[in-house]
Amino acid sequence: MIRTCRSSAVALLALTLLALPGPAPALAATPDPAEPLVPGVPGAGRAEYPMDTPDQVLPPDRADHGEPVPVPVPAPTGEVEELVEYLPRSALAAACTAKTGPHQRRVERLLKLKVDGKQSRADCEAIRAFQTKQGIKPANGYAGPVTWSRAELLAARPNPNAAGRCPVRSYVVACVDLDRELMWVQKGTRVTYAVVNIRSGRPGYRTRTGWHSIYWRNKDHWSTIYDTPMPFAQFFDGGQAFHGVYGQIATPVGSRGCVNLSYANAKKLWDVLRKGDRVYIWGKRPES
Secondary structure, eight states, rough: OOOOOOOOOOOOOOOOOOOSSSSOSSOBBOTTTTTTEEEESTTTTTTOOOOOOOOOSSSSOOOOOOOOOOOOOOOOSSSSSSOOOOGGGGOOOOOOOOOOOTHHHHHHTTTTOOEEEEOHHHHHHHHHHHHHHTEEEEOOOOEEEEEEEHHHHHHHHTTTTTOOOSSSSSSSSEEEETTTTEEEEETEEEEEEEEEEEEEEEEEEEOOOEEOOEEEEEEEEEETTTOOOOOOOOEEETTTEEEEEEESSOOOOOSSSEEEEEEEHHHHTTTTOOOOOOEEEEEEEOOO
8 A cells, every 4th residue: 555645735624813902012922832723714714625745655556556547636726825824813903913923033134134033123114015015814914834935935046056055967957945944946156946835744754865866756756545635746765755735835844754845846846857856945934
């Protein structure tokens, strides 16, 4: 039986918006680590396939089970991926929240603000302006995973390998930067697949670092245990693979080991990589 990994999806319940009286205070508020993050827009962030499947232990064994009857994976129902930030429930109705987000320092650095990890009134206004410009909802200044991932992507676009972390080779290398949750493909110094956001493994299911190779591909792959689609799957190490997902990429919780991409980006990557292409992974997914 083929055991495959699937992206992590947050089970979302009906949200009760808690209005905060008056404007947000100027001083930073310490976040409550016990307060879970939820989508900042009611009804957003729902995954069509919420099953969270485990990382497989062994590679797919086609000899024992034979080739399955091809079943096309479904296309996503939405045309455009919404950028909906995850917030504590107590910050949902804030016009400009004083709460310090889990990615406060990273967002401060990327937006060229004072990097102190504390949410000031100026920080909130600057982050809110960035969110408004990028179409992130709600635009209330909270430095959550969606705001951080978007800022990292924009900063990396001119030269994703500026730090030289991905080895430059004469052959194709798929570069996966877990520190920034980004990936791209390069051949020599030329980028052949532009940098995109990814979601990697959560604690206990870390995406394995180092050198790997694409050893098996299936554009219409399904988990045979959970009957869950993994579109445009390209396996590179045991059960860990590049594949598309149907919800947001930037979420508070990581995958079960796979490198998740948006459906559209996974589809484009399918046409770039081939069996035998090399994959290089480094870093560690930041904790939210």
